[in-house]
Amino acid sequence: MSFMITFKFIVAQPLSNMLYLFMNSITKIVSLPKVGKTRITFYRDRRKISKDKTTFSLPFELNLDTKLANGEIIYSSIFRSCRIMWNDAPDDIQIKEEVESFIKEFLFGTIITTVDPIEAFEAEEIFINFINFLSSSINYRITAEGACVLNIPIATKHSKNLKILLRKKDTGDYFLSDDGIILRSFRPHERGQRERVIFASKKIGIEIKEEELFLDSSPEELSQNLYKFIQFISAVYLFYLS
Secondary structure, three states: EEEEEEEEEEOOHHEEEEEEHHHHHHHEEEEEEOEEEEEEEEEEEOOOOOOOOOOEEEEEEEEEEOOOOEEEEEEEOOOOHHHHHHOOOOOOHHHHHHHEEEEHHHHHHHHHHOOOOOOOHHHHHHHHHHHHHHHHHHEEEEEEOEEEEEEEEOOOOOOOOEEEEEEEEEOOEEEOOOOOOOHHOOOOOHHHHHHHHHHHHHOOOOOOOEEEEEEEEOHHHHHHHHHHHHHHHHHHHHHHHH
């Protein structure tokens, strides 16, 4: 049994408007043993949800040579159940069974994962909340020497904070440093892991100076390099030091 998938969708708007892909229907062109090539359309914009939000009803249409059959898929993502309720079933029992088998075997996972899309206002709220959380989680202070010390929480069992030093050169450029904490945290028997960290850091442009990780940056590339530096030392903590 083979099948080809096509999608109908509304084109997403620019990212600045925080609008994302929203498909009102999903159309699948399939080849079934007896009926041959046919088209099944699932109407997500007509979907209904039960009061307890455990069961969904998703209407669909089946294009046949002689008629347009239609029904509903009653499914529950919680209980992992799926059954077909026909409003106007195909006249041929075998075709009916082939379609039901196709829906249950091939489309159940797709329906569960795509039937409840994130809308524009939800996406905007999610990202605004994430940015607010991120900004409120990062603390910084200016030392007496004029360096900026960033403390960034990382997802470990002990809620470890990453410490990053940001200093400004007399040329107007910047450099980032871990203050030597990363490499000095490795124990003697972890020498192999330590060497892998050194190799990986040099590969992405981070230098080693007296046990300290350094990354030079121009003012224009500071945000990008800060993000790269945070990613790297976060990975070291998560994979080696957590």
